[in-house]
Amino acid sequence: MAVDLGKTGCRAILWNSADSSRAVSSVAGAPGLAAPDGVAAARAAVRAAVGPLLRELPDAARPDAVLVGAAGAASAPAAARSLVAALLEDLPVGEAAVTSDAVTAHAGALGGRAGVVLAIGTGAVAVGIGADGTYARVDGWGPLLGDDGGGARIGTAGLRAALRAHDGRGPATALLDAAAGLFGDLERLPATVGRDGNPARTAASFAPEVARAADAGDAVAAAIVRDAAADLAETALAAAGRISAGGDPLPLAVTGGLTGLGPALMAPLTAAVTGSGSGPAVRLIPPLGDPLDGARLLTLDRTTPHASLVVRVRRTTASPPPPAPATPPASA
Numbered sequence: 001m002a003v004d005l006g007k008t009g010c011r012a013i014l015w016n017s018a019d020s021s022r023a024v025s026s027v028a029g030a031p032g033l034a035a036p037d038g039v040a041a042a043r044a045a046v047r048a049a050v051g052p053l054l055r056e057l058p059d060a061a062r063p064d065a066v067l068v069g070a071a072g073a074a075s076a077p078a079a080a081r082s083l084v085a086a087l088l089e090d091l092p093v094g095e096a097a098v099t100s101d102a103v104t105a106h107a108g109a110l111g112g113r114a115g116v117v118l119a120i121g122t123g124a125v126a127v128g129i130g131a132d133g134t135y136a137r138v139d140g141w142g143p144l145l146g147d148d149g150g151g152a153r154i155g156t157a158g159l160r161a162a163l164r165a166h167d168g169r170g171p172a173t174a175l176l177d178a179a180a181g182l183f184g185d186l187e188r189l190p191a192t193v194g195r196d197g198n199p200a201r202t203a204a205s206f207a208p209e210v211a212r213a214a215d216a217g218d219a220v221a222a223a224i225v226r227d228a229a230a231d232l233a234e235t236a237l238a239a240a241g242r243i244s245a246g247g248d249p250l251p252l253a254v255t256g257g258l259t260g261l262g263p264a265l266m267a268p269l270t271a272a273v274t275g276s277g278s279g280p281a282v283r284l285i286p287p288l289g290d291p292l293d294g295a296r297l298l299t300l301d302r303t304t305p306h307a308s309l310v311v312r313v314r315r316t317t318a319s320p321p322p323p324a325p326a327t328p329p330a331s332a
Contacts, residue, residue, distance in 0.1 A: 107293075108294030
């Protein structure tokens with residue numbers, strides 16, 4: 001059983017064989033293992049996600065193992081060990097394992113090989129894992145201190161350019177009309193961006209508009225996207241430099257929703273990471289799989305460079321019964 005436990009959602013899948021159905025059970029995520037009560041929240045999310053899958057199995061059939069890629073595991077190793085123990089208490093499996101969701105994403109994207117995965121969405125982070133198990137994380141510091149080149153940074157830069165044009169402090173740009181079209185009255189833009197409690201996510205929703213304007217030839221938007229591509233390339237190459245020991249170019253896969261911006265971002269990013277005359281050599285490859293594929297691979301194969309990054313415990317006592325269905329909330 002493979003589980004991808006993020007801060008937004010938790011997905012679980014049960015493999016009976018290599019060609020089994022990929023039916024995915026999805027529930028809400030958890031705030032991360034490093035958060036207060038992070039283990040309890042993660043435990044509840046995993047139980048909710050895997051419960052429906054286990055209840056579909058015959059009584060005599062039980063998964064041999066479960067592996068969870070959990071947000072926050074890299075920075076909270078003690079919490080990761082606590083979650084492993086909790087999973088053995090909760091689930092009828094022979095072995096429980098926990099690692100970072102960045103590690104499962106890396107394993108899925110590169111098929112268990114060494115290299116770098118650049119994940120770009122609202123934020124931006126690069127994870128490098130060397131052939132000797134060396135682990136490096138670059139950026140991913142959040143919208144206030146980092147995530148350079150991510151969707152929130154692109155969207156924020158686009159909105160700032162729109163407001164500068166609105167004030168007469170900056171050059172004319174198509175982003176002015178685009179911002180008004182998406183968010184309404186620009187005089188109320190600060191309140192609009194912050195009204196749902198997640199301004200980074202709201203700002204990131206403007207990133208596609210910036211890319212469209214760049215594609216259409218808007219000079220201001222094109223400069224924003226080029227700068228973002230340069231930041232992302234710097235992040236990826238820094239991760240490669242921390243794990244590279246010379247030799248052949250390291251594989252680099254780029255994943256995440258921001259890849260949907262298309263050539264406006266991906267063309268300069270590709271040029272920046274492959275045309276760098278200094279630093280480690282990388283070669284871009286398409287992602288081979290997703291974090292659930294990575295979790296399955298790490299469950300079955302203990303010879304990958306990721307092995308030392310996974311906390312595993314084999315059961316020595318009798319298995320508990322499958323988790324009972326969640327009790328529905330009482331009606332008002």
